[in-house]
Amino acid sequence: MHATLIAEDFAGMWSQGRGLAERVGFSWERQPIFMRKGDVWQCLPARLWPSPLKRVEPFVLSPKTDVIISLGGRGGIIGAALGKHYGLPVIQVQNPRTSLEPYAVVIAHHHDQLEGKNVFLTRTALHGVTEDVLKQAFPQWKAIIRTDEKPVLGVLLGGSNGRFRFDVSEAAHIAQQLGHFIRQRNVSCVITPSRRTSPEALTLLKTELEPLGGRFLEGTGQNNPYMGVLACSDMLAVTMDSVSMISEAVATSLPVGILPLSGHSKRIAHFIKMLEKQGRVHSFSADLPLETAERLDDTSLAAEEIRRYMKL
Structure with a gap:
C-alpha cells in the first residue's frame, strides 16, 4: 500500500510520518503544505479556516495513494479535507485540535490526553530509529x-x-x-x-x-x-x-x-x-549515568494499530 504524507515542511514532521509509514510497511511520498501568498486566513489556526484546500497551494495526490498520513495541526486539517475529496482514509499523527471524526486513526501522545474510539496513545513521538x-x-x-x-x-x-x-x-x-x-x-x-x-x-x-x-x-x-x-x-x-x-x-x-x-x-x-x-x-549534569537503559519505542505499537485497522 502507498501513503502520502501531508504536513508543514519541518524535518520533525517528516521523520514521524516516514517512521510510521515504514514500520507499517507502506511505500510513501510526501507533499508539504504551502500557504497561498496573501491569504488573510493564515494568521488564524487552521481549524478555523473556511474551505481549507483554498488556503493552500493546490494538491494533486498520486493515483497510487491508498491512505493519507497527516501530521500536526495544519496537516490534520488539510489531510482531512483531502481525505474527504478523494475518498481516502486519513491517519492523523498528533492532536489535530479539532473534531476527531474525519480520521480513521489518531496517533497522539499520552500528554495530549485525548480520548476516542479511534485514538491510540503513545509515550513518545513516532520515528524511524530502530x-x-x-x-x-x-x-x-x-x-x-x-x-x-x-x-x-x-x-x-x-x-x-x-x-x-x-x-x-x-x-x-x-x-x-x-x-x-x-x-x-x-x-x-x-x-x-x-x-x-x-x-x-x-x-x-x-x-x-x-x-x-x-x-x-x-x-x-x-x-x-x-x-x-x-x-x-x-x-x-x-x-x-x-x-x-x-x-x-x-x-x-x-x-x-x-x-x-x-x-x-x-x-x-x-x-x-x-x-x-x-x-x-x-x-543534564556531570552525574549523568553511563549505564545502558531500556529502549522506549512505541512506533512499532502504533504501526500494529494501523495494520489492524487496514487489515494488513
Whole structure:
C-alpha cells in the first residue's frame, strides 16, 4: 500500500510520518503544505479556516495513494479535507485540535490526553530509529565519531521555536555545562546541530568547546551525522525544545540528559517529567549515568494499530 504524507515542511514532521509509514510497511511520498501568498486566513489556526484546500497551494495526490498520513495541526486539517475529496482514509499523527471524526486513526501522545474510539496513545513521538537502523549506521560513522578510547558524549541541538528560545545566552549556558562535563568525565564530545540552530549560537558553542576537543558534525542526506551520533555515542545530551529528538534519543539504549532552554511548554514539560519518572531521561549534569537503559519505542505499537485497522 502507498501513503502520502501531508504536513508543514519541518524535518520533525517528516521523520514521524516516514517512521510510521515504514514500520507499517507502506511505500510513501510526501507533499508539504504551502500557504497561498496573501491569504488573510493564515494568521488564524487552521481549524478555523473556511474551505481549507483554498488556503493552500493546490494538491494533486498520486493515483497510487491508498491512505493519507497527516501530521500536526495544519496537516490534520488539510489531510482531512483531502481525505474527504478523494475518498481516502486519513491517519492523523498528533492532536489535530479539532473534531476527531474525519480520521480513521489518531496517533497522539499520552500528554495530549485525548480520548476516542479511534485514538491510540503513545509515550513518545513516532520515528524511524530502530535497532537495525542503528546497526547499519554504526560502521559508517564509527571511525568519524569514535576517534579514541574515551567514552563519547553525543549532543543533539535544536533551536528556537514558539515555546523555547535558543539564542547566544542559552548557548553560553550550554557551553558551560558541556565544558564542565568534558573536563569532569574525560569524554569525547560530538555535537550535531539542526536546521533550527541559529548561526550565532553555533558560533559561540564552537568557540567555547572546540578548544576542549568538542567536534561539530554537520551534513545533509546520506552525509547527515544524526543517526551516526545516535549509533556511536555512549551517552546523549538533547536540548529540551523537541519531542521528536528526545523520542529518538530514548529509542536507543543510551542514557539521555536534557539540556535546558529559556521558555516553557506545558506539553513538553509533562512529556519530560513522564520520562524522568521512568528513569529514562535526566537533567543534564556531570552525574549523568553511563549505564545502558531500556529502549522506549512505541512506533512499532502504533504501526500494529494501523495494520489492524487496514487489515494488513
